[in-house]
Every structure is written in structure tokens, then in C-alpha cells.
Amino acid sequence: MIERSAIPATFTIERHYPAKPARVFAAWASVEAKARWAYCDEAWKPQLHELDFRVGGRERAITGPAGGTRHIFEAVYWDIVPDERIIFSYDMHLDARRISVSLSTIEFLAEAGGTRMRFTEQGVFLDGYDDIAGREEGTRIGLDNLERMLRHAEAA
Numbered sequence: 001m002i003e004r005s006a007i008p009a010t011f012t013i014e015r016h017y018p019a020k021p022a023r024v025f026a027a028w029a030s031v032e033a034k035a036r037w038a039y040c041d042e043a044w045k046p047q048l049h050e051l052d053f054r055v056g057g058r059e060r061a062i063t064g065p066a067g068g069t070r071h072i073f074e075a076v077y078w079d080i081v082p083d084e085r086i087i088f089s090y091d092m093h094l095d096a097r098r099i100s101v102s103l104s105t106i107e108f109l110a111e112a113g114g115t116r117m118r119f120t121e122q123g124v125f126l127d128g129y130d131d132i133a134g135r136e137e138g139t140r141i142g143l144d145n146l147e148r149m150l151r152h153a154e155a156a
């Protein structure tokens with residue numbers, strides 16, 4: 001029998017990116033752009049990534065180690081203000097097991113030399129899968145990838 005639990009947790013990550021808010025926002029708005037930065041492990045090639053970026057639209061991604069546990073991300077977009085804000089909710093599964101449900105808010109703020117991006121996640125980790133530190137670490141890796149992509153494009 002599974003021991004049931006629901007552990008809430010919140011984290012916020014702020015980053016400065018060397019690009020205007022419209023460019024940073026655009027990196028979230030297309031599946032092609034997200035495919036270049038949004039994964040936290042280079043060895044986990046996406047098996048599927050679909051994105052319908054609009055209010056009410058959905059995103060679905062499946063990744064994971066070859067032959068191993070599938071990490072399934074399923075999101076719904078609730079609020080999109082171009083170049084300013086994105087709000088979406090999502091759940092994560094390890095194969096068929098739901099491990100968390102989250103609400104994420106991303107704010108894009110113009111500042112000298114680029115954009116201050118604030119990412120806040122309010123999550124509930126389910127049934128013994130209490131790994132907020134791992135979730136935050138994976139998010140930081142993705143945001144580091146985004147910075148490298150933006151800096152590389154800036155240099156090109």
C-alpha cells in the first residue's frame with residue numbers, strides 16, 4: 001500500500017539575461033526554442049515535446065534515460081502577457097506515477113543590459129516524492145542552458 005502525503009514547497013529563481021524581454025519571452029514560446037535549452041540532462045533526449053503556446057494551450061514533454069524511467073511533463077497555460085508574464089500549471093509523472101503538481105509564474109522585467117526574469121514555482125510533492133531540491137536544481141540547469149543559448153545568439 002502506498003503511504004499518501006502532499007508536501008507543499010515554493011522556490012523562486014531570478015536571473016539576468018543579456019537580451020530584451022521579447023527575446024527571452026520568445027525562448028519560452030516555441031517548441032523549437034525550448035528544445036535548445038529546457039532539458040536538465042543532456043543524455044535524456046526528448047522522446048516527445050509538443051507545445052500549443054496560448055491561453056488554454058497545453059505542453060507535453062517526455063524525457064528520461066534511454067531504457068529507463070520516463071519523466072512526463074504535462075502543462076496548461078493560464079495566463080500569457082507577451083514579453084511580460086507566463087503562468088502555467090503542470091504535473092510531473094515518473095512513468096504512470098504522478099509525483100507533483102505545480103503552478104509556475106515567469107515574469108520578464110526590462111532592466112539595463114537586458115532582462116530580469118523571475119521564475120516562481122509553487123508545488124505539491126505527492127506520496128513520498130518530496131524532492132523540491134531536485135526540482136529546483138533541474139530548473140536552475142534549464143535556466144543556465146537558456147542563458148548560454150541567449151549569450152551564444154548575442155555573440156553570433
